[in-house]
Amino acid sequence: MKPYVSVVICVYNEEGNIFPMIEAVDRAMSVYEYETIFVNDGSKDNTLGELKSVHNDRLVIIDLQKNYGQSMALAAGIEKARGEYIVTMDGDLQNDPSDIPAMLRRAEEGDFDLVAGIRANRQDGMFLRKIPSRIANWMIRQASDVHLKDYGCALKVIRADLAKSLGLYGELHRFILLLAALEGARMSQMDVKHHPRLVGQSKYGLGRTLKVMSDLILMLFLKKYLRKPMHLFGNWGILSLLVGLLINGYLLVEKLLGNDIWGRPLLILGVMLVIAGIQLIMFGIMTELQMRTYYESQDKKPYKIRRIYRAEETLFNEELKMKN
Incomplete structure (x- = not known):
């Protein structure tokens, strides 16, 4: 019997991506019992309007009071999720929902608590996205002694009890794999598809580098000395x-x-x-x-x-x- 799955998608100003995202999730999850939870993180465009116009029994909309950031939005979605497994992904269509079934199979067959994606053919800018990401991955790998390939891919399949115990505060969504390692999770990674953004603007930039470094210091303290x-x-x-x-x-x-x-x-x-x-x-x-x-x-x-x-x-x- 296949598990019940909750797909949690955090969105902020993603007008134009909502309808194709819902269609892609429905196609990918057709053989599963599932719910799709969209967390609207204080969008200022018509993102909420597009979500409300969708007639889909599997759709759950969580509208936050204001923009709290991705970690808080993700925590809100995970708290309300009812599935045995929780799938997290971005709402910009760069993650491909068609990868979810294979990741779920990997989690079930390998008895993994978490399966994370590796953006094998990443469709982002080299200097503003890829190189800073590689440097951040190297720093995290060396400092934390958690040897994984891609810490930044938003597409993850997480066992519900683990997801609900992660404690996502501040901007620790970038360190979900380290938080899972702190909980003693059995983890695996696999290659997933990655698409260029077609609608809207990226919310990431070089300005997050210092935030990543400061959060990494916190993660090292939590890992070694909590x-x-x-x-x-x-x-x-x-x-x-x-x-x-x-x-x-x-x-x-x-x-x-x-x-x-x-x-x-x-x-x-x-x-x-x-x-x-x-x-x-x-x-x-x-x-x-x-x-x-x-x-x-x-x-x-x-x-x-x-x-x-x-x-x-x-x-x-x-x-x-x-x-x-």
């Missing part, structure tokens, strides 16, 4: 404190030997390192307390169990195979 922040702040705090004490100890000996140490840059450095070390250690302790509050106030566990295998289940399955 459950043990003291290992980050405490280690640097202790190192700073020890170096500061060593410098001040040396200057104390100099003072006892009768040398003038007042106003020396080394004295200022030593005092600053001691203060910084104490502050980092205290900040690490406070962050540890906040981390514990985060889990305990929501009755969350700092771990997740995928499945429990019991001995009696294994014996039962073996007996069942022997009978068959």
Whole structure:
């Protein structure tokens, strides 16, 4: 039996792309039970009007109060999705819905929590889109130790329980694969088609580069130190404190030997390192307390169990195979 699927499409000023997108999704998903969720992220053109004019029982329209950004729009669509699998894609027709069935099969047959697309023949500008994207992919790969080929393709198939636990805030939609890796997801990638934009204007540009870099720092913290922040702040705090004490100890000996140490840059450095070390250690302790509050106030566990295998289940399955 095929799973029920939710196709979540975030749109912002995509007038002219709505009708062909809905038709393409309907063709691709004809053998599935599905719903198509369009999240209108505060469009200023006739995007909402076009959506409302469509008579389609499978169509769900979520109209946000204003433009919140792609991450918030995606989070709203995922929250309302009812499918066992959630498909995410852009509404500019550069992603091809005809790739969805093959990605769903990959997810089911390989027992993957997430299958992401790789834009094998990307139809974008070289200098403004492709080269910055390759640089960003390389940076993410090296910094996160999550070795995937294309982190930026919007076309993804995600198991619903994983999608609803990702926690999309700010502009973290660019890091869905890293967020999934933090959750311990089993992931796969496959080549998908990519088309040039025919209607409207791209919402991406070089201006997002600094945002990607700052969000990457956040992702690295979440990946390595969310459950043990003291290992980050405490280690640097202790190192700073020890170096500061060593410098001040040396200057104390100099003072006892009768040398003038007042106003020396080394004295200022030593005092600053001691203060910084104490502050980092205290900040690490406070962050540890906040981390514990985060889990305990929501009755969350700092771990997740995928499945429990019991001995009696294994014996039962073996007996069942022997009978068959």
